[in-house]
Amino acid sequence: MIFTEFRFLGFFLLVFGVHWLLRGLRARKIWLLMASYVFYAAWDWRFLSLIMGSTLVDYWAGMRIHDASHEKSRKAWLRLSLVANLGMLGFFKYCDFFLHSAASLLQSVGFDPHLPTLGIILPVGISFFTFQTMSYSLDIYYRRLEPTRSLLDLSLFVGFFPQLVAGPIVRASDFLPQLKRLPRFADVSWQPALFLFLCGFIKKACISDNLAPMVDGYFADPSAWSVGAAWIAIPAYAVQIYCDFSGYSDMAIACAAMLGYRLCLNFDGPYLAMDIRDFWRRWHISLSTWLRDYLYIPLGGSRGGEWATQRNLMLTMLLGGLWHGASWNFVVWGGLHGVALALHRTWSKKKPSFSLPAIEPVVSIAFTFWFVCVCWILFRAQNFADAWHGIQAFAFLQSPGTQTLPLSWFLLFAVLYLAHMLAAKLRHREQPLRVPNWAFAFAYGVLFALSFAFMRVDHPPFIYFQF
Amino acid sequence: MNLFFSRCGLGVCFVLGFALSSVAVDALVPERLKLEWFESIADEVDVVFLGSSHVFRQIDPVIFDQERQLEPGLRAVNLGAPGMTLAEEMYLLERVLAKSTAHLRWCVVEALPAELQMKNAEVNDFGKRRVEWHGFHVSMFLLAEVLRSDQVWAEKWSLFQRHLRHAVMHFFHIGEGSEWLAKTIRGEGLAFSNPSVFGQGRRGYVPLEMSTADENALKQREEFLQDPRLLWGARPHLSKEGDGGPPSPLQSRMVQAMEEMAQERGVRLIWWLHPNLDRLSGWRQLAKAGQIQLIAFDDIERYPQFYKLRWHFDPYHLTRKGAEKMTVLLAHEFQELTQALPQ
Numbered sequence: 001m002i003f004t005e006f007r008f009l010g011f012f013l014l015v016f017g018v019h020w021l022l023r024g025l026r027a028r029k030i031w032l033l034m035a036s037y038v039f040y041a042a043w044d045w046r047f048l049s050l051i052m053g054s055t056l057v058d059y060w061a062g063m064r065i066h067d068a069s070h071e072k073s074r075k076a077w078l079r080l081s082l083v084a085n086l087g088m089l090g091f092f093k094y095c096d097f098f099l100h101s102a103a104s105l106l107q108s109v110g111f112d113p114h115l116p117t118l119g120i121i122l123p124v125g126i127s128f129f130t131f132q133t134m135s136y137s138l139d140i141y142y143r144r145l146e147p148t149r150s151l152l153d154l155s156l157f158v159g160f161f162p163q164l165v166a167g168p169i170v171r172a173s174d175f176l177p178q179l180k181r182l183p184r185f186a187d188v189s190w191q192p193a194l195f196l197f198l199c200g201f202i203k204k205a206c207i208s209d210n211l212a213p214m215v216d217g218y219f220a221d222p223s224a225w226s227v228g229a230a231w232i233a234i235p236a237y238a239v240q241i242y243c244d245f246s247g248y249s250d251m252a253i254a255c256a257a258m259l260g261y262r263l264c265l266n267f268d269g270p271y272l273a274m275d276i277r278d279f280w281r282r283w284h285i286s287l288s289t290w291l292r293d294y295l296y297i298p299l300g301g302s303r304g305g306e307w308a309t310q311r312n313l314m315l316t317m318l319l320g321g322l323w324h325g326a327s328w329n330f331v332v333w334g335g336l337h338g339v340a341l342a343l344h345r346t347w348s349k350k351k352p353s354f355s356l357p358a359i360e361p362v363v364s365i366a367f368t369f370w371f372v373c374v375c376w377i378l379f380r381a382q383n384f385a386d387a388w389h390g391i392q393a394f395a396f397l398q399s400p401g402t403q404t405l406p407l408s409w410f411l412l413f414a415v416l417y418l419a420h421m422l423a424a425k426l427r428h429r430e431q432p433l434r435v436p437n438w439a440f441a442f443a444y445g446v447l448f449a450l451s452f453a454f455m456r457v458d459h460p461p462f463i464y465f466q467f
Numbered sequence: 468m469n470l471f472f473s474r475c476g477l478g479v480c481f482v483l484g485f486a487l488s489s490v491a492v493d494a495l496v497p498e499r500l501k502l503e504w505f506e507s508i509a510d511e512v513d514v515v516f517l518g519s520s521h522v523f524r525q526i527d528p529v530i531f532d533q534e535r536q537l538e539p540g541l542r543a544v545n546l547g548a549p550g551m552t553l554a555e556e557m558y559l560l561e562r563v564l565a566k567s568t569a570h571l572r573w574c575v576v577e578a579l580p581a582e583l584q585m586k587n588a589e590v591n592d593f594g595k596r597r598v599e600w601h602g603f604h605v606s607m608f609l610l611a612e613v614l615r616s617d618q619v620w621a622e623k624w625s626l627f628q629r630h631l632r633h634a635v636m637h638f639f640h641i642g643e644g645s646e647w648l649a650k651t652i653r654g655e656g657l658a659f660s661n662p663s664v665f666g667q668g669r670r671g672y673v674p675l676e677m678s679t680a681d682e683n684a685l686k687q688r689e690e691f692l693q694d695p696r697l698l699w700g701a702r703p704h705l706s707k708e709g710d711g712g713p714p715s716p717l718q719s720r721m722v723q724a725m726e727e728m729a730q731e732r733g734v735r736l737i738w739w740l741h742p743n744l745d746r747l748s749g750w751r752q753l754a755k756a757g758q759i760q761l762i763a764f765d766d767i768e769r770y771p772q773f774y775k776l777r778w779h780f781d782p783y784h785l786t787r788k789g790a791e792k793m794t795v796l797l798a799h800e801f802q803e804l805t806q807a808l809p810q
Binding site: 006206209210213214406408409412437438439441442443444445446447448449450452453454455456457 | 473476477478480481482483484485486487488489492594598632635636639640641642643644645648649651652
């Protein structure tokens with residue numbers, strides 16, 4: 001069930017209606033949990049057992065970590081939680097990848113290992129909900145969180161359907177307290193929530209899905225396309241993946257808000273970033289903060305000198321890349337970002353004092369965007385050979401291909417970039433924009449009808465569902 | 468109470484915005500080219516042909532007009548399109564009648580099987596056409612028929628959803644804007660805007676020849692030439708099958724609805740059975756009961772020439788020459804039938 005499908009609209013209206021009709025807190029939570037499990041079962045009911053299993057393990061481990069009197073046993077219970085979660089993630093997501101990689105490695109040194117790949121189906125959203133459950137156990141271990149004694153609350157925290165399959169990766173410390181109080185209909189900020197939902201819908205259904213055929217055509221064989229085409233298709237992919245993922249996040253946050261819950265911001269105008277560090281403060285915020293808090297800082301963060309900091313950065317980004325998908329492309333993608341972050345760190349310390357204030361922001365934004373686009377080539381290409389063709393065309397302006405794309409795409413990009421800037425400006429306004437309710441309802445109707453006309457008739461799934 | 472009215476007011480504002488926007492989009496979205504063309508010449512048309520590739524590829528309105536008595540200034544047009552279904556004919560008839568003038572008197576409609584099923588693909592031109600013909604009345608009719616049908620509930624639900632989905636797509640013009648945008652950027656024409664559908668004489672007829680056949684048709688022809696048994700097999704088959712049996716309830720109701728629709732506008736329907744390889748059920752019995760006027764060419768005794776190999780391009784279509792001869796015969800049969808009908 002995809003957020004842009006009509007059946008999701010039907011599903012959500014039913015969940016929404018019953019949720020607000022129910023009076024009791026417990027009844028509402030049971031209803032939302034049931035709805036969440038139905039939502040997940042619509043993908044594949046068999047994998048519900050994974051969510052339930054993960055919830056039970058962390059419920060139990062969380063209490064044991066908290067109640068254990070010795071540091072040793074606290075560590076043991078934490079280890080159990082991590083092994084269970086990472087084991088599940090490793091088996092379903094990385095087993096075939098590692099087998100395949102091991103076979104290739106052995107082949108390259110002259111062995112013929114005949115390692116079978118298991119053909120394991122990747123359960124939707126597994127990377128997201130395992131990170132959520134791990135953060136719960138880790139927070140208890142670090143004494144940042146009291147474990148919940150309510151299995152219902154923890155189950156809803158893990159399985160809450162708006163963010164279940166593609167985030168934002170919610171922290172227990174943010175969400176569990178919200179489950180303690182009864183949401184009130186009157187407390188919901190309807191205009192922002194509805195507006196955010198529509199924005200997400202437009203981003204996904206009208207922008208991302210419509211760019212997909214052109215981008216897919218390019219990445220099917222980058223060597224066949226000219227340099228000009230690469231300069232259109234690769235930024236188009238940057239727009240596509242942003243609109244796809246942030247569109248999902250917007251709709252997830254909006255759905256949760258309409259049910260009376262608050263989810264964290266996941267994107268904040270990433271293509272307005274002035275440098276790569278700034279980019280990671282704006283892109284997939286819930287993942288980058290997760291990696292910072294549960295990987296980078298425990299590794300030592302920036303406390304152990306320059307070399308150790310750079311190593312920690314690199315490791316975090318490599319693992320962050322691997323989190324995205326079981327492929328070396330993602331690892332290299334993470335590695336490139338790691339290198340860029342490390343270089344940026346060194347550069348910021350030794351940056352010369354001169355600056356050109358008028359053009360510096362423009363140049364910084366353009367250069368950061370260009371670099372992010374180069375990295376996206378690795379993210380999107382089917383293999384390293386294709387990626388290299390794309391990088392040659394986009395970064396070194398060389399391509400044997402002759403196929404072209406119309407330049408009018410640039411006009412569309414300019415419009416989208418302006419909208420991106422405007423959205424960031426609106427988000428950071430001190431006073432939220434207030435529109436009279438009647439005008440808002442009318443404009444909402446107009447935009448909704450127009451967005452239907454501009455959506456694709458098939459509903460391609462969200463790109464991040466595969467992660 | 469005030470809160471209730473204020474929320475109702477907001478709902479009205481939303482619906483108003485939605486409806487106004489939909490109307491604007493509706494005005495901007497073009498209809499299929501043949502319908503727009505028909506609208507522009509409606510004042511000159513007295514006969515319209517509706518049907519599948521059997522009509523599109525085989526009925527030449529120019530020859531048809533030459534072979535019948537014709538008031539000056541009037542002519543026949545071919546609005547056939549490959550793969551048309553009875554439901555699509557129903558929608559087109561509705562649109563033709565809405566655009567027609569008093570000159571339109573006859574509508575020759577190919578007798579096709581009545582089905583509620585649809586194939587899955589929605590992204591090709593057939594899919595787009597399917598969304599197009601899910602107009603309000605056709606959709607309501609089909610949805611009611613799905614509920615009435617004696618299929619198992621799971622199948623009913625699936626069919627109901629699919630028809631409803633198409634109706635929603637039609638009503639909200641889903642995908643029209645994105646297609647327009649993509650094609651504008653690529654500098655391509657929109658779907659249904661290919662002028663080749665008019666044919667050389669600009670009457671909507673395009674004979675099936677090597678130069679006009681698409682890849683599928685050429686493949687079908689190649690297979691047919693290698694193994695023409697399908698055509699020969701029809702011979703004993705059609706002789707034995709009698710009148711094809713009674714019409715299905717769906718077929719009867721569809722035909723009745725179309726007949727009533729035409730009657731309201733003073734137009735008569737003539738149903739035409741193409742020289743099919745199988746006998747379609749219901750049509751002969753409907754004609755026998757006086758419910759329809761039928762010209763049946765799937766009569767191998769009466770029209771053996773339609774089943775000769777040299778007249779066939781592939782098992783299902785005649786060559787240009789075959790089509791021309793068939794049009795002559797159709798014109799004569801049409802003339803005979805319409806003259807016999809009370810005015």
